Amino acid sequence: MWPEFVGSLGSIFEPDTFLLMLVGCGVGFVVGILPGLGGAAALALMIPFTYDMTPPQAVAFLLSIWVVSASTGDITSVLFGIPGEATAAATVLDGYPMTRRGEAGRALGAVLFSSTLGAILGALVLALSVPILRPFVLSFGPAEFFMLTVLGMTFVSTLSSGNVMRGLLMAAFGLMVSLVGLSPQTGEARYSFGSIYLWDGVGLVPLVVGLFGGAAVLQMMLTNSAIATSGTPQNPYAGIFQGVRDCFTYWFGVVRSSAIGIVIGAIPGIGGSVSQFVAYGQAKQASKHPEKFGRGSVEGVIAAGANNNAKDGGQLIPTVAFGIPGGVGTAVLLGGLLVAGIAPGPDMLTDDIGITFSMVWIVVLSNIIVVMLSIALLGQIVKLSFVKASWLVPALAVVLILGAYTSSNNFNDVYVMMLASALGIAAIRWDWPRVPFVLGVVLGGLTERYLFLTYSLYEWSWVTKPSVIAIGCLILLAIVIPQYRELRRGRAVRRSSLAASK
Amino acid sequence: MKTLHRTRHKLAGVLKMSTVSTVLLTVAACGGSADAGGAESESYNGETVTIVVSASPGGGFDTLARTLEPYLREELGATIVIENQAGGGGLIAFNEVARSDVDENMFCLCQMGPFITSILQGETTGLEFDISELTYMGNLQGFGSAIVTSTDSRFETMDDVIASEVPFRFATPGEGAASDLLWPLLVRTLNLAGAEEPITGYPGTSELALGTLRGDIDGFLSTVGSIAPQLESGELRPLLAMDYNGNIDLGGAATVDDLPFDESGRELIDTFIATNQLKRTLVGPPDVPGGKVEQFRSALERIVENENFLADAEAARLEISLTPGADVATRIPELLDPPARFRELLNDFA
Numbered sequence: 001m002w003p004e005f006v007g008s009l010g011s012i013f014e015p016d017t018f019l020l021m022l023v024g025c026g027v028g029f030v031v032g033i034l035p036g037l038g039g040a041a042a043l044a045l046m047i048p049f050t051y052d053m054t055p056p057q058a059v060a061f062l063l064s065i066w067v068v069s070a071s072t073g074d075i076t077s078v079l080f081g082i083p084g085e086a087t088a089a090a091t092v093l094d095g096y097p098m099t100r101r102g103e104a105g106r107a108l109g110a111v112l113f114s115s116t117l118g119a120i121l122g123a124l125v126l127a128l129s130v131p132i133l134r135p136f137v138l139s140f141g142p143a144e145f146f147m148l149t150v151l152g153m154t155f156v157s158t159l160s161s162g163n164v165m166r167g168l169l170m171a172a173f174g175l176m177v178s179l180v181g182l183s184p185q186t187g188e189a190r191y192s193f194g195s196i197y198l199w200d201g202v203g204l205v206p207l208v209v210g211l212f213g214g215a216a217v218l219q220m221m222l223t224n225s226a227i228a229t230s231g232t233p234q235n236p237y238a239g240i241f242q243g244v245r246d247c248f249t250y251w252f253g254v255v256r257s258s259a260i261g262i263v264i265g266a267i268p269g270i271g272g273s274v275s276q277f278v279a280y281g282q283a284k285q286a287s288k289h290p291e292k293f294g295r296g297s298v299e300g301v302i303a304a305g306a307n308n309n310a311k312d313g314g315q316l317i318p319t320v321a322f323g324i325p326g327g328v329g330t331a332v333l334l335g336g337l338l339v340a341g342i343a344p345g346p347d348m349l350t351d352d353i354g355i356t357f358s359m360v361w362i363v364v365l366s367n368i369i370v371v372m373l374s375i376a377l378l379g380q381i382v383k384l385s386f387v388k389a390s391w392l393v394p395a396l397a398v399v400l401i402l403g404a405y406t407s408s409n410n411f412n413d414v415y416v417m418m419l420a421s422a423l424g425i426a427a428i429r430w431d432w433p434r435v436p437f438v439l440g441v442v443l444g445g446l447t448e449r450y451l452f453l454t455y456s457l458y459e460w461s462w463v464t465k466p467s468v469i470a471i472g473c474l475i476l477l478a479i480v481i482p483q484y485r486e487l488r489r490g491r492a493v494r495r496s497s498l499a500a501s502k
Numbered sequence: 503m504k505t506l507h508r509t510r511h512k513l514a515g516v517l518k519m520s521t522v523s524t525v526l527l528t529v530a531a532c533g534g535s536a537d538a539g540g541a542e543s544e545s546y547n548g549e550t551v552t553i554v555v556s557a558s559p560g561g562g563f564d565t566l567a568r569t570l571e572p573y574l575r576e577e578l579g580a581t582i583v584i585e586n587q588a589g590g591g592g593l594i595a596f597n598e599v600a601r602s603d604v605d606e607n608m609f610c611l612c613q614m615g616p617f618i619t620s621i622l623q624g625e626t627t628g629l630e631f632d633i634s635e636l637t638y639m640g641n642l643q644g645f646g647s648a649i650v651t652s653t654d655s656r657f658e659t660m661d662d663v664i665a666s667e668v669p670f671r672f673a674t675p676g677e678g679a680a681s682d683l684l685w686p687l688l689v690r691t692l693n694l695a696g697a698e699e700p701i702t703g704y705p706g707t708s709e710l711a712l713g714t715l716r717g718d719i720d721g722f723l724s725t726v727g728s729i730a731p732q733l734e735s736g737e738l739r740p741l742l743a744m745d746y747n748g749n750i751d752l753g754g755a756a757t758v759d760d761l762p763f764d765e766s767g768r769e770l771i772d773t774f775i776a777t778n779q780l781k782r783t784l785v786g787p788p789d790v791p792g793g794k795v796e797q798f799r800s801a802l803e804r805i806v807e808n809e810n811f812l813a814d815a816e817a818a819r820l821e822i823s824l825t826p827g828a829d830v831a832t833r834i835p836e837l838l839d840p841p842a843r844f845r846e847l848l849n850d851f852a
Contacts, residue, residue, distance in 0.1 A: 044586075199589065200589045449703055
């Protein structure tokens with residue numbers, strides 16, 4: 001296996017293949033920065049260009065577009081609070097407050113470098129897990145998916161910014177919104193009020209873009225100040241390298257968030273929208289300074305960034321092993337691979353192992369290239385955070401509208417984005433947490449679908465499945481451990497105040 | 503200093519205006535319909551033709567549209583724009599085209615079966631037009647589907663499914679999929695064991711394939727191209743091939759002709775396949791000028807003879823078989839008037 005691993009690196013450095021990978025990195029860079037368009041749509045647009053390419057060239061071109069667009073989606077999240085992709089929403093939570101504090105360079109350095117580390121870890125797992133890919137992917141079915149969605153729900157209290165009751169109410173509101181659309185069981189339209197647009201539910205991209213990005217732009221309009229409300233323009237490169245150093249300081253957070261991304265990414269049916277919040281919630285639970293999360297914690301930025309790209313490596317696992325894509329992006333990528341004459345499936349783990357390993361190298365190399373390219377360009381981009389609102393807002397408003405519209409070329413998405421912006425600004429004004437709402441919307445549909453499907457398949461016997469019991473134990477731990485920590489923290493505070501009074 | 507302050511104040515006002523006007527212009531650009539200026543014209547030459555794909559990027563519909571695009575551009579001499587408008591089971595894209603009375607150059611690439619089925623079931627909610635009045639340019643892909651199972655399954659052939667006293671656990675994505683109707687039809691006409699209602703709720707083909715490989719379900723119905731990797735690798739085994747004439751080897755699979763249907767069963771399955779045969783249909787608004795209709799239909803006929811196009815389509819696992827637009831237009835009213843037994847079946851599962 002080792003000679004194939006090394007040999008596949010050589011094939012990437014063939015001049016034509018390497019050049020196409022660079023072109024792919026460029027396309028992915030631009031697409032990732034533009035909210036709404038997304039890596040999947042860009043891949044679909046690019047597939048016709050691969051008709052005359054050899055299989056390694058097509059893989060290099062398409063895969064680099066996909067992985068790089070995921071990395072650069074974080075740039076607008078950090079700089080303007082506008083998620084480049086629905087899976088980059090968690091990056092906004094701490095990245096944007098850091099920018100407002102005048103630390104855009106540090107936040108970008110942290111998110112891009114942690115993304116690269118996450119991608120490398122994801123790719124390594126893809127390479128190392130070749131012998132166990134099949135049993136791993138097959139060990140997750142509807143019952144396990146349902147339990148994982150319940151595990152995701154347990155993070156509502158952690159992500160409630162210190163106000164659990166408001167967090168629960170927002171999550172409940174999110175669950176209500178997730179009910180809009182056709183029932184996955186009966187096909188009946190629910191709460192669609194006669195609108196065909198609502199048959200597929202409320203679009204996640206316009207919702208997330210509005211809730212975070214729209215609210216941020218409205219806030220800028222109302223205050224008419226620069227994004228960075230404190231701090232002075234410093235040497236941006238110093239900030240970027242500080243962010244890179246932070247990734248080494250919080251290396252365990254990078255590994256943990258990457259692991260969550262890889263596992264959830266590898267399971268077709270759950271997706272990156274869930275894994276980002278699970279990783280972020282986990283990072284907050286484990287942090288020594290959870291109170292800083294949501295207010296510009298570099299730990300939060302690192303958790304979101306590492307998770308975002310590690311999930312891509314995870315999603316490649318079922319795509320390669322079974323020809324079953326782990327998400328929308330890999331579904332389009334799979335189409336591209338088929339056009340290039342590559343048939344994903346068991347042969348990719350034996351006869352065509354060279355192609356699998358070349359995918360690993362492309363993920364690693366294109367991430368390294370994009371982080372270098374970003375560092376070269378970001379010095380200038382960071383200065384935008386100090387530009388006055390009246391200059392920036394018109395451009396950002398256009399980006400928001402186009403971002404919402406291009407997600408499905410439907411004008412109703414723009415209305416959803418505007419409504420979500422209003423909701424976002426109201427939530428900021430009256431201090432209601434937004435993340436539990438998004439978590440409710442994302443998980444509600446999945447929870448309902450997999451609960452009913454599980455019952456249809458197993459009735460109640462599923463509750464005794466060992467894997468279900470194992471995830472159930474994790475759920476219990478996720479509920480009990482934060483309570484236990486809170487109890488200990490309270491006791492420590494009481495002890496210290498008692499000691500002080502004595 | 504005061505002058506400077508006044509100037510800044512004025513500038514801020516101008517900028518606020520510019521924000522509003524920029525937003526309005528962007529909104530108008532997103533919402534505006536592109537008038538191709540083709541009214542009264544009898545040729546597409548030099549005009550812009552928009553093909554609205556009723557599905558997200560990637561997948562069979564989108565791949566077909568993008569494979570077709572360069573050939574259509576060459577044949578029509580027009581600029582071709584591909585636009586994805588997923589949602590509403592294809593109705594959003596379909597309605598967009600049908601109501602686009604200002605743009606006769608806008609077409610939808612969509613599946614006609616679900617629309618016909620919902621009309622027959624009396625569920626016309628969402629259809630904003632009479633489908634018999636639309637302009638049909640051609641249908642590029644047939645039903646081309648198969649019921650598949652895992653290679654490890656105890657059901658090795660369709661005969662095993664028919665003879666088994668243990669129900670075959672058949673699953674579907676639900677939400678009006680063709681397989682929702684196929685399974686009760688097979689259970690009823692072939693006296694299969696188990697309930698007529700399939701297991702529903704799988705999000706899509708990927709999850710159905712994974713569920714089959716895990717052994718959670720015994721099988722499902724899919725377009726052959728969508729499960730090409732698993733069929734070619736031997737992970738999935740085809741049990742019943744329906745209206746498939748492509749290049750993927752389905753050797754060993756039964757065809758509809760091999761199944762022991764009685765006369766009424768045969769009529770039902772034939773009607774079912776005919777209803778779902780219009781799988782990738784190019785539909786335009788009513789009253790497209792005759793010259794343009796003729797040009798478009800002839801272009802499609804030449805494209806499906808083009809070896810380069812066929813090679814591209816084969817690489818993308820697309821099984822191309824053209825039903826000419828005139829035939830589609832004739833077939834639509836026939837499909838809207840099916841045999842009484844088929845209507846009964848549809849009403850039972852409405």
